[in-house]
Amino acid sequence: MSHQRILSSRFNMSLGFIPVIISIILCEFIAQDMSIYISAGVGVLSSIYSIRHKWTHIPQIILYCTTGMLLLLSVTTLFFANYCPRFMFPLTLEVSAIIPPFIIYLNRKRFLDYHVSLAQKCGKQLFAQGAEATIVSARVILIISLLHFLIISFAVLVSYPLGNTTCYILFYVAPPLVFISGILLNQFGIFYFNIVMNRTVFIPIVNTKGDVTGKAIASEAINRKNDYINPVIRIAVASHSMLFLLPRSKYCFFERGKIDLLMEGYLIYGETLEQGAHRILRQTLPTAPPERLYFNLMYHFENEATNRLVYLFTLDLDDDSILCNKHFKGGKLWTFQQIEHNLGRNFFSSCLEYEFEHLEAIIYTREKYKES
Template sequence: MFPFTLEVSAIIPPLIIFLNRKRFLDYHAAQTGQCCKQLFAQSAEAAIVSARVVLIISFLHFLTIFLAILISHPLGNTTRYILFNIAPAAVFILCIVFNQFGIIYFNVVMKHTVFVPIVDKKGDVIGKAIASEAINKRHDYINPVIRIAAASHGMLFLLPRPQCSTFEKGKIDLLIEGYLLYGETLEQGVSRILRQALPAAPLDDLHFNLKYHFENEATNRLIYLFTLDLDDDSILCNKSFKGGKLWTFQQIEHNLDRNFFSHCFEYEYEHLKSIICTREKYKES
């Protein structure tokens, strides 16, 4: 009976974890910081899934023993040997095999999972978060975002934010916005985002202008603001930029503080105006 006794002893910890799974998850969430909470929560959930696999296989073994005793009591020597000596080892092997498949599947999924960095207000990376969760929810931690203002002939190209945006959908905003990905440098991130939106735009005309922290009830982000100075505005004639057009500063100022533009753009406007006007004066001279 030693193998059977060992099996019973081995399933007690998974049983305790499974019966107290809510407390188990809450405990791990309380022990981790904001920057690692998502990853630790996934690890805790994986432990609960593993416990569930062990319990299901063990339950099937115990059910088989119960039915065998119920149908053919007393048990024969061969049946007893199989149920109490061979089956416990099979239970352990099956649990290991199923959990290994789970680990392999998890690794495949994580390999294709996109992460965004978690940063402090200075921009130093202190962790990472799953991109889909960071983008769609407002968290206490900060994620870096790149914004690019396209300017041409002293005007700003603006367009409505997509209806799929997580906040301020439909409001007029800058042409390009995107999250910096985990492992990317700022130069790599801004190059990737610009190439996705405007493949023909020259990188030499891209200039870094401002870094600031923006937080409200919908988002928490560290924004890196760039300007793209275009002499040829024909590349802005793109069907994907629906509703977009070049705005003069007079047109923009006429609509400021009317809940027409995004909050980020209104915060950036005076800085952008100063930069663009200064460049236009240098061009004239």
């Protein structure tokens, strides 16, 4: 799914451990069976709320697992009153609560693939996001729990029998801190992720009609050339019935070195077509008159190297002096006769060869209109 799989860290799934934290804290003040009943009730109510809003919220998979575990312990207390010593109750809850995330993490690929296929069938990306978020939260909580268990093992090996203070810290204080720190670390991850995403450039994913169906990180769109269609703006610069062409940059992933139009760039997610064209124009020819920029053609272009929906613009220049730029190395004005003579010789870019007939007709008509 890539980042089109919108990274699940946008929601802190580890909040699903809150009922366990409530139970551990309550057992310090009331009977442990009552603390389980209350926390199970909190989990059930939270799960019902989440399920009722499943079409607008990410499914709370960890919350459902935690609630199920607490309900199972609630049933156990009805048959075995002293199934767990009081001093071991917080640690028992910790172990019980991390078993479902542990199972999910061990089977994370199958778990994720199932929810991705479910999202595709239902048309709800939230299912896939919930699965990713669950795996992220499970990984964090498992690392912290493993650290806790290693500390307990080390303490037992070094100073058995353990003192009252050590037992209290390891078996009463540490278990809720495991879940609280897991929530805080996940929240910090979300905060950092949002900062990174705010600085990341996205480009739209579109269909052949130009309707936006998603978005992708710009760098990823280049690497995954044919997985989806991205909108590309191309601007042909015309002056005195000629086209300004130059070799494509050596850094281009697509047909580098071939002769092509002066300007080309991705439309950025959230931009209108006009905004995108003006942005590209300002970046390349900041002094060019934007009112002389005209939209001409939209077409779908796909080959082994790229899959793009091209929006073709033309820029009319009466004064071609702004084209005398040291950055336009190898660029020059071409007559249509010169271009036509070199068509089909693997000299021009594929897009330019496709666009040539249309550009010739547009520019010829425009020049005739000027003369009249």
